[in-house]
Amino acid sequence: MAQWIEVIIRSVSIIFGLFFITKLLGKKQLSKLSFFEYIVGITVGDIAGALSMDIELNLVNGIVSILIWSLFPLVISFISLRSKGFRDIVEGKSRTFIQDGKILEKNLKREKYSTDELLEQLRKKDIFQVSDVDFAILETNGELSVLLKKEKQPVRWEDLFNKTLPVKTPLTIIMDGEFLEETIYGAGYSLAWVKEQLIMRKKKVQDIFLGQIDATGTIYFDYYDDQLEKNGGEV
Incomplete structure (x- = not known):
C-alpha cells in the first residue's frame, strides 16, 4: 500500500475516533476546560497528529494510548459529580475578590492574581471603578463573575414601580446532598435552622x-427527584 494512502486511512480513522471521544466526554469540553482537561486535550491531539503522519508508529498502540488518556477525564468527571470534596481538589474553589466595593487582598494573593489583572478583567466588563462592584468572584474556570451595586445596574421594570428588593448574591448552603456549614454560619444562620426548613418541606439533605x-432569607431548593418533561429537558 502506498504511504500516502495509509496516511489518509490513518487520518480519517483518527478524526472519526476523536469525534466519538469528544461526544463521549460531553459538551463541557467545547466550553470551559479545567486544567486537567486542557492537558489531556493537548496530549491526545499530539498523539493523534503523530499517528496520522508517522506510518512507522504502531497504530494499535497509539489508539490504546488515546483511549487511556481519554478515560481519565471520564473517571474524574464521574467521581466529581458525586463528591464535592473531590471536585474541590480537582477543579479548585471559587474565590471572592471584591465584596461591597472592597478588594479582598488576601484572596488575590492566594490565587496569585495581581491588582492590574483584576482591573483589566473589570475593564473588559466595562467597569472602571471598583466601588461600583457589589460582588466579584473568580470562578474555577478562571473567569471573573461580577455583580454591580443596585444603583449602578440598568433600570428594570420593577424599579419604575418601586417593587425592588436589595440585590445580593445568593449563597449556596447545600450542594450535592451535603450541608455547606461554613457558608451557613458565615451568612448568619444556623445548621439547626436550615434543618428545620427541610423538615417543613418533608425533605432530607440527601434529597437536595x-x-x-x-x-431576604428566602430559601430555594432544587431536588434530585424534580419532575421534568419526558424529553429530559432537551430542546
Missing part, C-alpha cells in the same frame, strides 16, 4: 441537589 438562600 442544590440549596440557596437570598438576601
Whole structure:
C-alpha cells in the first residue's frame, strides 16, 4: 500500500475516533476546560497528529494510548459529580475578590492574581471603578463573575414601580446532598435552622441537589427527584 494512502486511512480513522471521544466526554469540553482537561486535550491531539503522519508508529498502540488518556477525564468527571470534596481538589474553589466595593487582598494573593489583572478583567466588563462592584468572584474556570451595586445596574421594570428588593448574591448552603456549614454560619444562620426548613418541606439533605438562600432569607431548593418533561429537558 502506498504511504500516502495509509496516511489518509490513518487520518480519517483518527478524526472519526476523536469525534466519538469528544461526544463521549460531553459538551463541557467545547466550553470551559479545567486544567486537567486542557492537558489531556493537548496530549491526545499530539498523539493523534503523530499517528496520522508517522506510518512507522504502531497504530494499535497509539489508539490504546488515546483511549487511556481519554478515560481519565471520564473517571474524574464521574467521581466529581458525586463528591464535592473531590471536585474541590480537582477543579479548585471559587474565590471572592471584591465584596461591597472592597478588594479582598488576601484572596488575590492566594490565587496569585495581581491588582492590574483584576482591573483589566473589570475593564473588559466595562467597569472602571471598583466601588461600583457589589460582588466579584473568580470562578474555577478562571473567569471573573461580577455583580454591580443596585444603583449602578440598568433600570428594570420593577424599579419604575418601586417593587425592588436589595440585590445580593445568593449563597449556596447545600450542594450535592451535603450541608455547606461554613457558608451557613458565615451568612448568619444556623445548621439547626436550615434543618428545620427541610423538615417543613418533608425533605432530607440527601434529597437536595442544590440549596440557596437570598438576601431576604428566602430559601430555594432544587431536588434530585424534580419532575421534568419526558424529553429530559432537551430542546
